[in-house]
Amino acid sequence: MKWKFSAKFYVGVIMFVLSFVLAKIAQIIFVIYFFNLFWRWFSIVLYLVTWPVLLLSVWWIGKESAQNIRKYFSYKYYREKTRN
Numbered sequence: 077m078k079w080k081f082s083a084k085f086y087v088g089v090i091m092f093v094l095s096f097v098l099a100k101i102a103q104i105i106f107v108i109y110f111f112n113l114f115w116r117w118f119s120i121v122l123y124l125v126t127w128p129v130l131l132l133s134v135w136w137i138g139k140e141s142a143q144n145i146r147k148y149f150s151y152k153y154y155r156e157k158t159r160n
Contacts, residue, residue: 081140088136095130099123 102123109115 081144084136085140088133088140091129091133092137095126095133098129099126102126 099122102119105115106119106123109119
């Protein structure tokens with residue numbers, strides 16, 4: 077099976093989804109265990125950790141997508157495709 081994108085792109089997509097899932101879990105923990113000091117701070121830290129993961133995944137996904145968009149809009153790409 078030939079992959080259309082690099083492994084970093086697919087890892088970025090998984091990290092993107094995982095970041096949202098963990099952030100939602102952290103919000104639920106925060107609401108349910110609001111009066112428990114340990115779980116409240118744990119959920120806040122977990123929520124804050126998801127932000128760098130989200131930003132890194134957006135960077136990886138965006139970089140790969142931008143390269144493909146530039147490739148598809150280049151004249152050289154269409155010249156090579158018409159020759160084959």
